[in-house]
Amino acid sequence: MSKMALVVDDSASMRQMVSYTLQSAGFEVIEGSDGKDALGKVSGKSVNLVVTDLNMPVMDGITLIRELRKISSFKFTPILMLTTESQDAKKQEGKSAGATGWMVKPFNPEQLLQVVSKVVP
Amino acid sequence: MEIDLNRFRAAFYEEAVEHLESMEAALLQLENSGEDRELLNTIFRAAHSIKGASSTFGIDQVARFTHVLENLLDRMREGEVLPTAELCELLLKATDVLAGLIQAEKNQTEIPEQVESVFHALQQYSSECAPSQHSTHPVPAIDPAASCQTWHIRFQPSPTFFHFGQNPLFMLDELQKLSQSFHSVANLSKLPSLSRLDPESCCMGWDIELTTSSPKHVIQDVFMFVDDDSSPAIELISHPETKTDDGISTQSGPPIRVSEPVSSDSITQPETRPSSGNTNGGPGASGERRSGDDRRSENSPPTKESSGPTSAAGSHETVRVDRERLDKMINQIGELVIGTSMVEQDWQRFHPDMESSALVQLGKIVRDLQEMSLSLRMVPIAATFQKMARIVRDLSHRLGKQVRFETEGEETELDKTVVDQIGDPLLHMVRNSVDHGIETPEERAAAGKSPEGVVCLRAYHQGGNFIIEIEDDGKGLDRDRILRKAIERGIVSESDNLSDEDIFGLIFSAGFSTAEQVTDVSGRGVGMDVVRRNVEALQGSISIRSVKGKGCRMIVRLPLTLAILDGLLVRVASDSYVIPLLSVVESIKPTSNGIQKVLARGEVITLRGEIVPLLRLDRILNLRQSCRENNDDLLVIVEDQGRKYSLAVDELLGQQQVVIKNLEANFQKVPGVAGATILGDGRVALILDINGLCGLATRSSAAADHSLSADQPIIAAEHHAV
Amino acid sequence: MSTATLSTSALSDMTEGGSQFLTFQLAEELFGIDILRVQEIKGLTHLTQIPNVPPYIRGVMNLRGTVVPVVDLRHRFSMPAATYNQFTVIIIVTVGQKVMGLVVDAVSDVLNVGDAELEQLPDLGCDIDTSFITGMAKSSDRLITLLDIDRLLGNHVTAQTV
The missing domain is CATH 3.30.70 (Alpha-Beta Plaits)
Structure with missing residues (x-):
């Protein structure tokens, strides 16, 4: 069974890039355009990895992380958040909301996979 | 593993445009509403997204610019910098520059000139009120490469x-x-x-x-x-x-x-949290220091969303598809429809008395499928309307007028191709409304109106058409002045009996717009006749309602899609042609003496007192085997730019929706022909371009006139006067 | 006659230096065009006239949903017109991005022409336009005129039709 990843970003190009990278590493990818969209898409499913942007319309990343952690099948799922260097406060917030790790933008596919390998071997 | 980041650039360019649009819309709202967190968040988010993606994809110019922009917006969000009118102006300019930068990056062209000046202005703003400089992260000292x-x-x-x-x-x-x-x-x-x-x-x-x-x-x-x-x-x-190098020598002594x-972030993020010992991160645990937008998104009731263009996006899930692939699919489905009707015709030929319920079912499915496929190309008009908001704003400032811009029905959808092409004509009409329609505040006050004028753009569907109305509450059109001018320019003659609507329509005539009228704003060398031509090129039409002193309303009627056309199928000689139904007024059987010769060459008919020229398709189109029976018993009356013509045809084959194929794909544009379509029997039929046809006819008759004028100068002189 | 077999055999022979030509007949003469430019060969089908174009453009046809212009080569070469019969075919060729049809009397054969067998066209006199002829080739005892499709149908055609 292939590994399943949830990629959430309101920017389609970033989403494409992250999904493509993960797919090339053997993940099957579910995409969400914001937190709410993502929650809807994974309801009843379980995934091996979540990669989410923080700044999104409708439902932001922090709220998404918090909501996901409330779902029993996501209690222990590795969640990576995408932040920018100016978002240290956000990073803290994300961590306390239950994020496993983070990825500072800009990053390239290799860096992404390296970080992913830390949380999903 | 090598992944080429360039492959994602196309998506970036596309989404950047969307972000810029929402940024602009929010800025325009912000300008009116003053401080509004939600708007600021929208603007910030757009800049933030563009920055994140551009830096990831190595589009450095854009990243550098948005970085400064984002810093400033963040300050605004935190309430450290207030959105003054001046600042809004600068931010609007910044969106323009950013759009230019992205465009330049996309097309590999020169970057816009004002980049640096706007960049510095932004920088200045964001640093002016900055209590602390943006902290650069201390780079942790890296241990010298050591052996084990x-x-x-x-x-x-x-x-x-x-x-x-x-x-x-x-x-x-x-x-x-x-x-x-x-x-x-x-x-x-x-x-x-x-x-x-x-x-x-x-x-x-x-x-x-x-x-x-x-x-x-x-x-x-x-x-x-x-x-x-x-x-x-x-x-x-x-x-x-x-x-043994000195880096280690300090380690001597006790271990x-x-x-x-x-x-890692303990370096840069020492004690920002009030409760730094808190690790559990339950909801509320870190609640005190949440930045604005989260608080907003959690606490603000969703009803707030109903206003403003930002809500249009909603949470609809979308898939981006390459335009070409979509068009191919829509084309193929068009073929499927034709294929199906060929089967239906065969069936009828072989089983004239029997109905195949399976075939009926199939036909219905296929036609539903076609309708669905065409709806895939439909997009809301919102983005086009938003652009107009900016135009109205800039223009009214420049002209010293107070104009409120309103939109209705911006979620109304129409074909992407039409949306792309309606922008320019719409822009011109909106400019015209602000420039010529709305009066100055003083004039308005004198007329007992509120000093603030209103320009409203309205979109809705009506009977298979897409309607856009441009309405203003300005001074309205001056019927008498228009008429006077049209007579001066020889567009109409004094004796013509014209209705108000006819007269208003004159502003769309070629040659009506004059030097006297050309202002910096609406002039620009294009008159309303170009607007009309553009709209008609889209198979649309324009009409005007106006009340002097009260305002003016222009109504643009467009087809929902350019991929299919409602046509009247006619036969001329052995070929079938499609006449766009929009141009068709009626079809008649002239009485035996109905057709009269003029100067032995031209032919006219009299239709309820109106003299209408007769065009013979086989002659205009120079058809080869012109074996048509010359009995002239069927005429289709068509209208182009307010003038009627009659076309002689051999047979009316009925109304039909046809899928438009262009001839340019494998050939070239042909005058008088708008395109081609494939009929149910697999044959190609040409779609007539009424405007072009009339042009062809006028040209050939003008040539005839010319030859006449040499012999009979009197006629020529008279002709010029008309 | 299938496109697939034509093009595979064409490819397999490409290695021998020289090229393959599809030959066809117009009146008494044989002509050849580069087989790699031939998309398929269709029987004569209904052609819809196009107004105000040179007479050698016979009209447009429906090629599986695409509208394709069709040139009558006899007309193009000012040969006497022939009535179309059961041998008349339309050769579908590609010219740049565009697809066009050529009406010819009949297709005859696929011919291998080595580089050595290609001969320059002799000077035929000044009033015959030969710019679209690549050269001549011999097959058994007949001469075949090889045509350059791009020159024959490319900008040349479109420029003249305006």
Whole structure:
């Protein structure tokens, strides 16, 4: 069974890039355009990895992380958040909301996979 | 693994345009509403997204610009910088520059000139009110590359460790990969008895001794994501055997414990949280220092969303598809429809008395499918309307007028191709409304109106058409002035009996717009006749309602799609032609003496008192086998630019929706022909371009006139006067 | 006659230096066009006239949903017109991005022409336009005129039709 990843970003190009990278590493990818969209898409499913942007319309990343952690099948799922260097406060917030790790933008596919390998071997 | 980032650029360019549009719309709203967090958040988010993606894809110019923009917007969001009118102006300019930059990047063209000036202006704004400079991160000193060192690591994850999606075993694995020798001992001292064991909390710890050539920061990196309470203590046990450079000499004496917590951001993020000991991160635990937009998104009632263009996006899920692929699919479905009707015709031929219910079913499915496929190309008009908001704003400022811009029905959808092409004509009409329609505040006050004028753009569907109305409450059209001018210019004659609507329509005539009227704003060398031509090129039409002193309303009627056309199928000689139904007024059978010759060449008919020229398609089109029976018993009356013509045809074959194919794909544009379509029997039929046809006819008759004028100068002189 | 077999055999022979030509007949003469430019060969089908174009453009046809212009080569070469019969075919060729049809009397054969067998066209006199002729080739005892499709149908055609 292939590994399943949830990629959430309101920017389609970033989403494409992250999904493509993960797919090339053997993940099957579910995409969400914001937190709410993502929650809807994974309801009843379980995934091996979540990669989410923080700044999104409708439902932001922090709220998404918090909501996901409330779902029993996501209690222990590795969640990576995408932040920018100016978002240290956000990073803290994300961590306390239950994020496993983070990825500072800009990053390239290799860096992404390296970080992913830390949380999903 | 090599992944080419350029492949994602197309998506970036596309989404950047959308972000810029929402940014602009929000800025325009902000300008009117003053401080509004929600708007500021929208603007910030757009800049933030563009920055994140552009820096990732290495579009450095854009990243650099948005970085400054984002900083400034962040300050505004925090209330440190107020959105003054001047600042809004600058931000609007910044969106223009950014759009230009992105465009330049996309097309590999020159970057716009004002980039630097706007860049510096933004920088100035964002630093002016900045209490503290943006802190640059101290780069942690990197251990000099050393040969093997032995480290002791005590790793005691906090009980909540698992709840962050962490797995200590991965870290142990990673450490082992780094090391030449690796030894770990599990610390089970905190493990409770089985009955009290909570499988979800982490009770184990590890003592690890490892020898590695990797520097310390690499070891720290393994634990980069663990929370502060779980941070391991990392101590150097042995000195490198061969290391003697001065970096190490400081380590002589008692063994130095290097045991600061590893969390990498502890450097830059010391004590921002009021309760730094809080690790559980339950909701509320970190509530005090949440930045604005979260608070907003959680607490603000969703009803707020109903206003403003930002809500249009909604949470609809969308898939971006390459336009060409979509068009191909729509085309193929068009073929399917034709194929189906060929089968239906065959069936009728072979089983004239029998109906195949399966075939009826199939036909219905196929036609539904076609309708669905055409709807795929439909997009809301909102983006086009938003652009107009900016135009109205800039223009009214420049003209010293007060204009409120309103839109209705911006979610109304129409074909993307039409949307792309309606922008220019619409722009011109809106400019015209602000420039010529709305009066100055003084004039308005004198007329007893509110000093603020209103320009409203309205979109809606009506009977298979898409309607856009441009309405203003300005001074309205001056019927008498228009008429006078039209007579002056020889567009109409004094004796013509014209209705108000006819007269208003004159402003669309070629040659009506004059030098006297050309202002910096609406002039620009294009008159309303170009607007009309553009709209008609889209198979649309324009009409005008106006009340002097009260305002003016222009109504643009467009087809929902350009992919299919409602046509009247006619036969001329052995070929079938499609006349766009929009141009068709009626079809008649002229009386035997209905057709009269003029100067032996031209032919006219009299239709309810109106003299209408007769056009013979076989002549205009120079058809080869003109074997048509010359009995002239069928005429189709068509209208182009307000003038009627009659076309002689041999047979009316009925009304039909046809899928438009262009001739340019494999050939070239043909005058008088708008395109082609494939009929149910598989034959190609040409779609007539009424405007072009009339042009062809006029040209050939003008040539005829010319030859006449040489012999009979009187006629020529008279002709010029008309 | 299938496109697939034509093009595979064409490819397999490409290695021998020289090229393959599809030959066809117009009146008494044989002509050849580069087989790699031939997309397929269709029987004569209904052609819809196009107004105000040179007479050698016979009209447009429906090629599986695409509207394709069709040139009558006899007309193009000012040969006497022939009535179309059961041998009349339309050769579908590609010219740049565009697809066009050529009406010819009949297709005859696929001919291998080595580089050595290609001969320059002799000077035929000044009033015959030969710019679209690549050269001549011999097959058994007949001469075949090889045509350059791009020159024959490319901008040349479109420029004249305006």
